[in-house]
Amino acid sequence: xxxxxxxxxxxxxxxxxxxxxxxxxxxxxxxxxxxxxxxxxxxxxxxxxxxxxxxxxxxxxxxxxxxxxxxxxxxxxxxxxxxxxxxxxxxxxxxxxxxxxxxxxxxxxxxxxxxxxxxxxxxxxxxxxxxxxxxxxxxxxxxxxxxxxxxxxxxxxxxxxxxxxxxxxxxxxxxxxxxxxxxxxxxxxxxxxxxxxxxxxxxxxxxxxxxxxxxxxxxxxxxxxxxxxxxxxxxxxxxxxxxxxxxxxxxxxxxxxxxxxxxxxxxxxxxxxxxxxxxxxxxxxxxxxxxxxxxxxxxxxxxxxxxxxxxxxxxxxxxxxxxxxxxxxxxxxxxxxxxxxxxxxxxxxxxxxxxxxxxxxxxxxxxxxxxxxxxxxxxxxxxxxxxxxxxxxxxxxxxxxxxxxx
Numbered sequence: 001x002x003x004x005x006x007x008x009x010x011x012x013x014x015x016x017x018x019x020x021x022x023x024x025x026x027x028x029x030x031x032x033x034x035x036x037x038x039x040x041x042x043x044x045x046x047x048x049x050x051x052x053x054x055x056x057x058x059x060x061x062x063x064x065x066x067x068x069x070x071x072x073x074x075x076x077x078x079x080x081x082x083x084x085x086x087x088x089x090x091x092x093x094x095x096x097x098x099x100x101x102x103x104x105x106x107x108x109x110x111x112x113x114x115x116x117x118x119x120x121x122x123x124x125x126x127x128x129x130x131x132x133x134x135x136x137x138x139x140x141x142x143x144x145x146x147x148x149x150x151x152x153x154x155x156x157x158x159x160x161x162x163x164x165x166x167x168x169x170x171x172x173x174x175x176x177x178x179x180x181x182x183x184x185x186x187x188x189x190x191x192x193x194x195x196x197x198x199x200x201x202x203x204x205x206x207x208x209x210x211x212x213x214x215x216x217x218x219x220x221x222x223x224x225x226x227x228x229x230x231x232x233x234x235x236x237x238x239x240x241x242x243x244x245x246x247x248x249x250x251x252x253x254x255x256x257x258x259x260x261x262x263x264x265x266x267x268x269x270x271x272x273x274x275x276x277x278x279x280x281x282x283x284x285x286x287x288x289x290x291x292x293x294x295x296x297x298x299x300x301x302x303x304x305x306x307x308x309x310x311x312x313x314x315x316x317x318x319x320x321x322x323x324x325x326x327x328x329x330x331x332x333x334x335x336x337x338x339x340x341x342x343x344x345x346x347x348x349x350x351x352x353x354x355x356x357x358x359x360x361x362x363x364x365x366x367x368x369x370x371x372x373x374x375x376x377x378x379x380x381x382x383x384x385x386x387x388x389x390x391x392x393x394x395x396x397x398x399x400x401x402x403x404x405x406x
Contacts, residue, residue, distance in 0.1 A: 002273030105140030159189030
């Protein structure tokens with residue numbers, strides 16, 4: 001019997017409006033409020049609400065001992081739910097009440113802070129942990145870094161913060177001849193590793209509705225058989241994907257909801273497997289080996305590296321310019337500055353600047369509000385120029401800070 005670990009990433013950024021050079025110093029209205037609201041409400045209608053309802057029914061039908069799932073919900077996604085679709089947040093809280101859902105820790109702003117600043121990384125993780133405690137009454141013990149970015153230094157930081165395990169990509173560059181279908185352990189810290197089976201995950205997330213795929217159509221019976229036929233000693237199957245796969249990336253017309261429900265029912269009724277959370281996996285499995293990851297890996301594209309976010313000069317310039325402000329921002333107590341500091345760190349801003357050839361087709365274009373990477377870069381840098389003026393004004397004039405934050 002297989003132990004299937006289903007993890008879903010829930011994230012939406014605060015997208016920027018087209019912010020021009022002449023707006024610098026004249027407007028602090030950075031965000032495309034209408035676009036953010038309409039997108040969140042559309043995703044809520046097409047994905048979050050129907051999928052949450054489906055998961056709730058499956059947990060009630062099979063019991064949390066046989067069917068449980070895990071989520072990582074970014075702080076920016078939570079903020080947008082609170083602003084634009086509070087019923088979505090309520091539905092997640094109802095899921096939490098079933099006892100069949102584990103909420104995983106992550107960076108609050110879905111940021112790449114782990115690549116630049118231990119201080120900022122830890123600050124965001126702690127802020128996210130507090131959010132999970134307040135909303136879902138859970139203390140996360142498992143961690144997932146933004147875009148599954150993982151390497152030994154991140155393992156050390158996460159281990160020092162008290163987490164027991166971290167999710168990572170089961171990349172070929174990491175595993176070589178090994179299989180992702182085992183529990184592993186970091187060689188750099190006392191931290192367990194749950195590695196994504198990217199082939200089986202992407203069969204659903206990316207290829208489900210692709211009529212050019214040799215395995216199309218993907219039926220519940222076929223998918224269940226693929227998993228059941230994996231050698232018996234490979235008991236752990238980690239299926240990690242964006243939650244928006246259901247109803248948004250793969251539209252309802254593709255049959256994605258029916259596929260998922262039928263597949264879960266088939267796996268459980270035929271005794272092919274049970275669905276466990278990461279923490280439950282840790283209770284039932286022992287590490288097969290220790291793995292060292294000296295260079296960062298991610299779950300993006302076929303390369304599984306950082307080039308989707310930091311692969312060209314536009315991205316590097318924006319990234320370095322942003323984090324050059326860290327020391328000054330840390331001394332400022334103004335809520336608006338701190339809010340914008342977090343939102344500007346969201347990895348999506350750098351993702352929109354990507355110019356490379358995309359091995360995964362149109363995935364980089366999804367939810368992208370810009371006509372080109374250059375438009376994304378110019379918009380972001382104009383916003384950052386105004387933000388930098390605000391930060392330096394506060395840093396040089398503490399009286400202004402006290403009056404504005406009072």
